[in-house]
Amino acid sequence: MKTVKKQDILMTGVGGQGTILASDILGEAALLAGYDIKKTDTLGMAQRGGSVISHIRIGDHVYAPLIAEGDVDILIAFEKLEAIRWCTYLRTGGIAIINNLAMPPLSVGLGTSKYPDDKEILAVFKKITNHVYFVDGTSRAQQLGDARTLNTLMMGCISTFLPIDIPIWKEAIAHRIPAKIREINFRAFDEGREALAHVNIG
């Protein structure tokens, strides 16, 4: 029998970035690793471009599908504005992994709102935790040859903080990703691990 400290993970991004597939992979990995898991995505509608969030909860026994505000252990954001939008969910001392990408919403282009700058974002997170990691996920994924591997790359990042063995992660990726593009996604996963390799949280 395996017991594990509860891990509440909030994954945020913009519709079309592949966060739902990422949350599916994470859910599958936790299942294969033998944990109880609940996972819920709020996406609402078919179109691209809206805010998307997934709650993923792992533990010995999980009741609620939604994570309480202020209880998130790991916030993993595929886009910077979508990181700060959900910052109140992160618990004091929690981990924030943020893809270094800005996707300004239409209102910014129309001049009716302003995109927060990096300093502002960092200052807000610093009030909550010292564990804030910006990852050049999108550019790393592009360098690998397929920007769409961002989601497996971000899974690589988060894997460094979760008690799930690497072969299990790869099995979960293999379940969810078609054979044609599996190799490049494995590489993206490794790339994500490497991006956070230096990090050590006691």
Added chain:
Amino acid sequence: MPITMTGATTKKLLSGNEAVALGAYHAGIMVATAYPGTPSTEILENLAKYDDLNAEWATNEKVAMEIGIGAAYAGRRTLVSMKHVGLNVAADPFMAVAITGTNAGLVIVSADDPGIHSSQDEQDNRHYAPFAKVPMIEPSDSQEAYDLMAYAFTISEEFDTPVIFRLTTRIAHSNSLTEVTGKRIVPTDRVGFKHNTQKYVMLPVNARYRRPFVEDRLVKLAAYTETFPFNKITWGDKKLGIITSGVSYQYAREVFPTASFLKLGMTHPLPRKMIREFCKGVDRAIVIEELDPFLQENILAMGIKVTGKEFIPGIGELNTKIVRDAAYKAGLVADKPRANAISETPPSLPARPPLLCPGCPHSGVFYTLNILGKRSRLSDKSKEPDVIVTGDIGCYTLAAYPPLLGMDTTDCMGASIGTALGMEKAGVGRKIVAFIGDSTFLHSGITGLVDAVYNNSHITVIILDNSTTAMTGHQEHPGTGMSARNKEAPSVDNKQIVRGIGVKDVKVIDAFDLKALRSTLKSAIDNEELSVVIVRGDCPTKTRARSIPMAIDSEACTSCGTCLKIGCPAIQKVNDQIVIESTLCIGDVCAVCQQICPQHAIEPVKSAAKG
């Protein structure tokens, strides 16, 4: 208890909707019918994967319900699924089958949407159960959704009644571990239809005959629910007892790990004896439920003092924090909930509402109407626009946002035409255009158009035909030529319907041809008679159509911002420079921006590179 390791596990990570579908499949349904609607849509999508039953999209929820009734009368277990507001559309046949009863099991999934994630209202459909005097089942996770489905069919048959199977967004769209214990068994003992006037022909005389049966059925169900295995007391600390059901149970368990629980899997009729016993056994009993005080009021009516809605909000979705904060305020937990490091996000973060996709066939027509109808006046609120737009429900409702400002009203599916007619009768004095999607037109727009012809209306109706039900995730409908199973199907032609109804001014135009849009819309609006314009263009998010993306020649571009007025997410302003994000642009299959750029600065990437 943690489950076993890889290989040995029989558990699957299923969403509530997947579990409902699998549960119904194993319960032996032969017919499944539905109209799409978040959060219920995936139930039928999952059932459509099986070859050994009939899984179909119906034209609307009323038709789905009627098909369900017929199939159940004819002796086949049947599942009908819809979102909460769908049951309003289907309420008439639903109330009828509540009286006639069924033959084989008939289970109706109502998927409610607390929090209004993707609906027009937040109605609590639990009220339909006492209203129709039928039993109601409520799972609290995917495991229960799977397990309870078998019970729902048995109850339906044993008590000769349709059963409401009520989900909420957080049950339908959450994945949790599910042990799949059953396998498909199709009962055949009820197959075939037997004539029975008193049961099936609801003339007043027969309906009056059936009425006492319905009351009697409730009495029997009330006895049964006391023994229903999913109505369960778990004694803990007897100082506090919590009565709850559905997803609320999960939040309550986290906040009150040691309290006593009465968890209800069947919430109509209520197990009164069990409730009395439970309330007697605890010092204080409270009800934790989402939305209306449904359980609470029914328990209060039994003369038992319970509280709940005094501190648990009746609006929106619950979560652990809401229940925890409420419990603290009500003095139910001693510890003050720990404060967050920061309690609010920085003010004025740009919102990110869903938008029409790049290349959406709805963009050009709303852009055109914005100009013709002087609708940009809405942005400075100086004056009302020249044209009133009554809207409907679908992706196109998003055109209500700036910059398109394309909508004055949106109520429920199909309402655009009737609302426009009403404004006309009221003598509003301006031109009125009703917008309706192709799926919505077939769902409930046709009758409005018949009224327009009959009562001599002069409005313009625009049917946005993108050949899919896009909003809910691109389901087929009777006009798309494909079935729920993705097989070719006969297709209903909306142009012929419009003509057949008797509309004389009918035009069909290409959604991406701005010149044609402008002249056709102008003449339709100017026409003093009823006119219908069918705007056709495939939804690229469904077809995944892509071609060479567009790019802006930065030298030719004067940053005038005309192209930003389409509201296309691919056209962005970065540091005062307008650019087209090439990974988002679907290219020259759309080319709406290219047609409106006054500087002719927009070209497909390749030719721009050449020049």
